[in-house]
Amino acid sequence: MQFAIQIQQVHKRFGSVQALDGVSLQIEHGEFFGLLGPNGAGKTTLISILAGLARADAGSLTVMGFDVVRDYRRARRSLGVVPQELVFDPFFTVRETLRIQSGYFGLRDNEEWIDEIISRLDLADKADANMRQLSGGMKRRVLVAQALVHRPPVIILDEPTAGVDVELRQGLWRFVRELNRAGHTIVLTTHYLEEAEALCGRIAMLKQGRIVALDTTRNLLRGVSGIHVQLRLAPDRVPAALSARVVGQEGASRIFALDRYAQIEHVLAQLRAEGVEVQEMEVLQADLEDVFVQMMRRG
């Protein structure tokens, strides 16, 4: 069976640092896949190897069934990469940049698609402006456009919303969701875990070059042990018997960590016994950040 991306036992070392240590995973066609991990976990190294910007020391990688080394031409034609850094060529306009990028992939008459991408990414007003004149957000949009000019079936976005305002971020995600619905496989790396939770159907978490979690987002969230309960107390006083359970504060409320729902009754009973009234209560759902923190501690 051909996967959109297949990575098998990939190793990569930079000097004394083992950036990737036997990473294996498969991404199916049409998935919206998240690749998470702290800085230095190996996410960008893995993307770089897929894209041909780096070479693995061992292992194999394919994009749409094409080996990224032995069949690099077809692998790269199948892949669009939105890099993390805001890089651009200062000699050219937006439209020239997209024409050139199209030409690198052997596409001569691509004006119609270029016009559509420019329109969809709200770049029409700046299409004939030099790249130097664009704001950071617009340059980011041009990077997305460059990754799409050759209509690749697989698109990788490396922290595309870092430093981007809310409006642009939401616009980008609407656009990327549409691409995914149209059948493109999307691989996303991000530090905004709420984005990964909202967008990705399946997630891999990397730590120190190894995969420490690989599952659907739903299963990862279900697997988080324990619950958090947020209580606003009057007076704002935590009995000594419960102080070890306090893990944080949100405004005037205290956050308690419990192993299971049944322990809520025990906490309320303790508070009643000490004459502390519960004025507000909220059971907090586990989010991807909780999963991430747990995995990083455990892995």
Add this chain to the structure above:
Amino acid sequence: MESGFRTLLHKELLRFWKVSFQTLAAPVLSALLYLLIFAQVLESRVQVYPGVGYTVFLVPGLAMMSLLQNAFANSSSSLIQSKITGNIIFVLLTPLSPLEIFLAYVAAAAVRGVLVGTAVLVAAGCFAHVSVGHPLWAFTFALLGGCILGALGIVAAIWADKFDQLATFQNFLIVPLTFLAGVFYSVHSLPVFWQRASHLNPFFYMVDGFRYGFFGRSDVAPLVSLAVVIGFLLALSGIALGLLRSGYKLRH
């Protein structure tokens, strides 16, 4: 599906054309200044070839020097800027092969070099009448010289990590080799030791062969110069292609 070679070549040509005042006009002015100063000082004192005035003798050498330096500048500056700013990834992410990348950068460098050299010849025509006795020889050495320096520019830009490292390469290698290639003098007028030393300079054969295309005279037989130049081009091309294939300092 078509190759991206044509696009990369077009982009490299467009890149220097967009700033043609700097890339084409400025080198012509520099060459004319050399011509005016040296011709003023030496015209009445030096005759390198019988019947050929010094100013006339100087013109092809200056044209070739400008050609070589600008061919080097084109490929080296483009690549080093792309590396340092990071936009080299837009080329590295594509299906372009190392050979296609090499040919595009070298071809663009040769075009710029030949354009500058031609512009110098045309501008110098206002000061001295220079006829091209053997145009095919002149064009052959011009083209080969442009390709050689284009390839050398690729090697230098891949090796350099910073602009000043490239400037070091240019100032301590390219400029001395072009100045000492017989641009301002004929090698046969040097002491024997320095004549032999000049024969170790590959740039000498490019200048000497190019000048043969004008005057039908040279310090070395044109076929020998041609063999040396072609050999140098093949060796440099092998090095440049090897660096591109290995991804040295371009791909981790």
